[in-house]
Amino acid sequence: EPEVTQTPSHQVTQMGQEVILRCVPISNHLYFYWYRQILGQKVEFLVSFYNNEISEKSEIFDDQFSVERPDGSNFTLKIRSTKLEDSAMYFCASCAGGFNQPQHFGDGTRLSIL
């Protein structure tokens, strides 16, 4: 069964540095998402992406964050000038679109900011 793949599985970065989290969605999917889960808390929506543009973003997704689909297969989340509170698990998801279609999640990237 096709899967959403995320790399790296764990990223450790110094505060103030930039990080790029990578995702390869399922190949025929049209909708892409990033979610975040701070340790011990629930999963929160960050941003959705469709037709090469952001379709919705949460209040968490401020100017520090950006997303890109650079080559038609990868979907990336960039965090500029990371802060301690950016430490979390980041999940990528994709969906084929249309009605009656579930979102498929990757295994996540655990981001630790020191």
Added chain:
Amino acid sequence: GIQVEQSPPDLILQEGANSTLRCNFSDSVNNLQWFHQNPWGQLINLFYIPSGTKQNGRLSATTVATERYSLLYISSSQTTDSGVYFCAVERNEYGNKLVFGAGTILRVKS
């Protein structure tokens, strides 16, 4: 926005016991998914169930969309069922975000 409430927040079971987890949501939805988060943090999709009943082995789920709730049944629980169970819903516009509940922490003791 839409509210998702899960109950109970915590549950401890003896191996072999059955359990029911509940998810209430505050508005009509066109997608509802149940996930199991394992100790490694992975979100395992259990069911896509915007309405009706589905079964997969020892697990089954029922969503009554008109009454805005969903139930996840775990029968003959095993220690490997331990983890956090999340319900997540999506509003009526497709391509929209999933809104997660706070989860139910399940511990199965041998």
